[in-house]
Amino acid sequence: MSMDDLKRQAAARAVEQVRDGMKLGLGTGSTAKHFVELLGERVQAGLKVIGVPTSEATRADAERCGVPLTTLEEVDRLDLTVDGADEIDPNLELIKGGGGALLREKIVAAASDRMIVIADESKWVKTLGRFPLPIEVVPFGLGATRRAIEAAFAENNVSGQMDIRKAKDGHAFVTDGGHWIIDARLGQIPDSARLAVSLNSIPGVVEHGLFIGLARTAVLAGPEGIRVVERPSRRN
Numbered sequence: 102m103s104m105d106d107l108k109r110q111a112a113a114r115a116v117e118q119v120r121d122g123m124k125l126g127l128g129t130g131s132t133a134k135h136f137v138e139l140l141g142e143r144v145q146a147g148l149k150v151i152g153v154p155t156s157e158a159t160r161a162d163a164e165r166c167g168v169p170l171t172t173l174e175e176v177d178r179l180d181l182t183v184d185g186a187d188e189i190d191p192n193l194e195l196i197k198g199g200g201g202a203l204l205r206e207k208i209v210a211a212a213s214d215r216m217i218v219i220a221d222e223s224k225w226v227k228t229l230g231r232f233p234l235p236i237e238v239v240p241f242g243l244g245a246t247r248r249a250i251e252a253a254f255a256e257n258n259v260s261g262q263m264d265i266r267k268a269k270d271g272h273a274f275v276t277d278g279g280h281w282i283i284d285a286r287l288g289q290i291p292d293s294a295r296l297a298v299s300l301n302s303i304p305g306v307v308e309h310g311l312f313i314g315l316a317r318t319a320v321l322a323g324p325e326g327i328r329v330v331e332r333p334s335r336r337n
């Protein structure tokens with residue numbers, strides 16, 4: 102079975118949680134794309150839902166699949182967000198943003214009563230950090246922001262190379278919000294919740310890819326089948 106088949110299986114399990122009348126957050130990435138497509142099939146069959154996309158790419162996919170869209174101006178809370186992740190740890194803390202959609206993804210997840218993260222088993226890790234941590238920054242004053250990020254890393258006993266993410270054309274990758282992304286290769290993040298707080302306090306940092314306390318359920322598809330993991334009630 103291919104990795105893509107596993108992603109689709111995880112997405113299919115999450116679609117089973119969708120009920121008529123729900124307001125949904127629609128994630129971004131290759132796994133979330135399966136969810137949007139499968140949701141679209143149910144919409145064609147008569148399901149009534151409305152979704153808020155977390156990127157322009159997902160907006161285009163949802164439109165193509167016939168999923169009606171709205172905004173967080175038009176609706177108050179969302180019932181459920183379903184999104185992928187780059188890494189998932191046993192506390193259901195996540196690294197997200199490999200596709201650059203972390204800012205809108207976090208806004209949408211935080212406006213949702215529940216977040217289900219869908220992934221193939223390769224995303225499951227004991228400790229976050231092997232995947233480079235995306236940090237969305239404002240281009241203005243980048244040198245000062247980088248130094249502040251380095252100081253935050255030192256306070257949190259992590260370190261590693263920081264690279265400005267490049268687009269295919271070799272220029273800086275620009276997010277849907279018009280910002281840049283620094284990918285920080287930290288290897289291991291011993292206390293991701295603490296690092297998240299430190300990064301939140303840096304003026305030039307718009308958002309970062311640590312999603313703490315947002316995902317409630319993980320649906321992980323592997324060759325042995327599907328595993329559903331609920332967030333432990335308290336952090337270990």
Ligand SMILES: O=C[C@H](O)[C@H](O)[C@H](O)COP(=O)(O)O
Nearest residue numbers: 130131132185198200201202
């Ligand atoms: O910015 C992108 C998102 O956070 C994605 O959800 C994440 O990168 C996982 O993507 P994929 O399902 O393609 O591995």
